[in-house]
Amino acid sequence: MGSHDTAGDRPTRSTRRTFLSASAAATAATVAVPLLAEPAAAHDGPPAGPGRPVRPQSPDRDLRDLLRQVDQRRIEAIVRRLAAFGTRHTLSSQDDPDRGIGAARDWIYDRMSEYAAASGGRMTVELQSYVQQPASRIPVPTTITNVVATLRGETSPNRTYVITGHYDSRASDVMDAVSDAPGADDDASGVAVVMELARLMATRRTAATIVFAAVAGEEQGLYGSAYLAGQLKAAGADVQGMFSNDIVGSSTADDGTRDPHTVRLFAEGVPTAETPAEAATRQSVGGENDSPSRQLARFVVDTAENSATGMRVRVIYRRDRYLRGSDHISFLREGWPAGRFTEPNEDFAHQHQDVRSVDGRQFGDLPEFCDFAYVTRVARVNGAALWSLARAPGTPKGAVIVTSNLTNDTTLRWQRGDEPDLAGYEVLWRETTAAEWQRVIPVGDVTEVTIDLSKDNVFFGVRAVGRDAHRSPVAFPRPGS
The missing domain is CATH 3.40.630.10 (Zn peptidases)
Incomplete structure (x- = not known):
């Protein structure tokens, strides 16, 4: 358990550019991050979509x-x-x-x-x-x-x-x-x-x-x-x-x-x-x-x-x-x-x-x-x-997935931690049938992010990252507005 199978040999989807918009609560700034969809995975492999495959944290x-x-x-x-x-x-x-x-x-x-x-x-x-x-x-x-x-x-x-x-x-x-x-x-x-x-x-x-x-x-x-x-x-x-x-x-x-x-x-x-x-x-x-x-x-x-x-x-x-x-x-x-x-x-x-x-x-x-x-x-x-x-920094608190609007993207919010070595956050997601997180998206030191991926189709989580690359457990967001 915890390992991830390699992608299968399905035909590659046509590549399209997706965007991730992130806004810090303090400044309401928006950052556009280009993300390229990767080839579709086999049934039991990492899915295609924004981010990179999740890898275990290596001991320092x-x-x-x-x-x-x-x-x-x-x-x-x-x-x-x-x-x-x-x-x-x-x-x-x-x-x-x-x-x-x-x-x-x-x-x-x-x-x-x-x-x-x-x-x-x-x-x-x-x-x-x-x-x-x-x-x-x-x-x-x-x-x-x-x-x-x-x-x-x-x-x-x-x-x-x-x-x-x-x-x-x-x-x-x-x-x-x-x-x-x-x-x-x-x-x-x-x-x-x-x-x-x-x-x-x-x-x-x-x-x-x-x-x-x-x-x-x-x-x-x-x-x-x-x-x-x-x-x-x-x-x-x-x-x-x-x-x-x-x-x-x-x-x-x-x-x-x-x-x-x-x-x-x-x-x-x-x-x-x-x-x-x-x-x-x-x-x-x-x-x-x-x-x-x-x-x-x-x-x-x-x-x-x-x-x-x-x-x-x-x-x-x-x-x-x-x-x-x-x-x-x-x-x-x-x-x-x-x-x-x-x-x-x-x-x-x-x-x-x-x-x-x-x-x-x-x-x-x-x-x-x-x-x-x-x-x-x-x-x-x-x-x-x-x-x-x-x-590592603590598990993010107050994680919310916005469900007040009918959209084909996903907005997540959370509270910023007060750890002095906090470097930022990562959003993780997986297919609803998967037991383990499959892909991870670095989003920086922000408290809100919108991802071009439907909340109806996958599960999302948020984790904190320290300056020394130690990562917290994942917080699963509750529905909110």
Whole structure:
């Protein structure tokens, strides 16, 4: 996914000159840009029309350097240490120094604090706690604590990206807080991804803020991530993307099938946070496949599916798997784009099983079932996406496609971002049957553009471009006037 087939061998259309008119809101200036239609593409190739084919964003030198430094040995050490706490059940001991969720919490906090010490004050670490009153899977008042490391952005600090793994674990019985529940794959693997990226990014400068969080209470009902999302909402953070890493420890299924170079990314469609009227309007004009979460997923493919990560990102157009749900859902409920990374195949024979030996084979979510080279590659996928997001301008806001007049062209408007390194914008478009953006038109530092292409026939989007050529996720325009 994310690659584009070459054009086919259809006869070439007669060439005609088209024009793109762009007007900046501040000056109402109009710029005519000549665009030549290209030969028609095959049925499954890029279409003919204005602009050039969309190409993936290649990792720059800084990103390649960051990804080379993702350390498999450190990732393995984190997973093994977390599993060694015996159980990290949310209802387990919070004051035993050697066993239980409290011991794991303190160990994660100490490591994150060490990373922050090397940041020159840019990264801070906190224990974010609250008391959860009795609720589903919480029989008594229970303290839920997230370990949160925040790397403050230098030029757009309110724009925020979040990455989580949940450090709580469970046995077969979700209410069993006593039995061993090492939770190596689910989800020490995700916590290891978060911690390793926090370590590497602590010494680097970003434009936007990144929150690295090990959250608790996931197995009992997403309690920790819901609290984290609520705190960010109350603080007025502009969360433009969130990734949950949940079960990213192995590529081997229970039948032995392996796919060591693929990670799944679940991305929901029309946001559930929309009102019924908003959802009906979106569906009436298209965009069922253009939610902010799916634009975020396309961005991940665009920036992280390359030789520097060694991975294929398989985007799944669903909120999550059947009967399952992860911490990204807490952010979707706040109306923010979010997705879940998880391994391509799962070994249900050992997930959440009590630790025991059968014919010499160990069952239980143990480190021995993890492929640490695979976890390392998943960390690189996350790192490539986060770094690219935090270095690029933000996703354009207020994008509108003008639908108040019957015309055979298309006018788009959006708000100009306030990033100091903003260079301009690009309009993207694709056939309505295509899953990925197919062509891109540079339009400059403007906030309105008219394109000689019918809005009735294709889908449009807008993205921002920085001076260093980093590009934002695409904003899908809503109909307006």
